[in-house]
Amino acid sequence: MIDFKNIIRYINQDKGEHMSFKFNKFSKPAKNEPEHDEHDDELEEDEKEEDAELDVPPELRTIGLFGAVDADKVTDLIGAIIALSEPKVKKVKDEEGNFVEQEEPVKPIKLMLNTPGGNADEMFALYDIMRMHRDKCEIHTFGVGKVMSAGVILLAAGTKGQRKVGKHCRIMIHSVIGGSTGSFHNLENEMEEIRYIQSTYLKALSEETGTSYNHLKKLIDRKVNVYLSAEEAVKLGIADIIV
Secondary structure (H helix, E strand, O other): OOOHHHHHHHHHHHOOOOOOOOOOOOOOOOOOOOOOOHHHHHHHHHHHHHHHHHHOOOOOOEEEEEOOEOHHHHHHHHHHHHHHHOOOEEEEEOOOOOEEEEEOOOOOEEEEEEEOOEOHHHHHHHHHHHHHHOOOOOEEEEEEEEEEOHHHHHHHOOOOOOEEEOOOOEEEEOOOOOOOOOOHHHHHHHHHHHHHHHHHHHHHHHHHHOOOHHHHHHHHOOOOOEEEOHHHHHHHOOOOEEO
């Protein structure tokens, strides 16, 4: 005798179907089935909101500058720092069981650096944004590989005590490099601008490191690239911790 019940069950399994029985809106609940309770719906909504909070992935708060300091990279980093510095608001339950908005403390931003340097204007743009936001949001800097020229002040601009450098990272500072062509007066004007940029750079680096302006100026007045080990960078106040 053919077992039609088993055949139907196998067909439903192949289709991925699941058999279930429901009452339509016109049917009456069974005698043993409890009537619908609106309070149950509220509990289900609360559980869904709690589950949604658990499903939120952790926020990525590590950003990086890898390569030259240029307009594209700096634009992305500035946008990231501004966004990550803003406090987040989440819904929590109060004593009465109602959901209320609560501001979360801002977590630190981690800025990874591996750069040969780059454009001075872009460097100062990112540096100023770091200065403006590090009071309300710690910025932990981490130099790896090489941190040179324009990248040095960005490493030093991190939150004090949270500026790290890799054991094998090479740090390099030098005088401002510029080039221009044109009339004599134009060249004089460009030289004045170069002197201004170098002076501003050394003042900012002195402020961030605690090393005197004159000492830094003597280093770059050697007119060569001044390479520093991780240990020397810590002594100069460019970093705090070697990892």
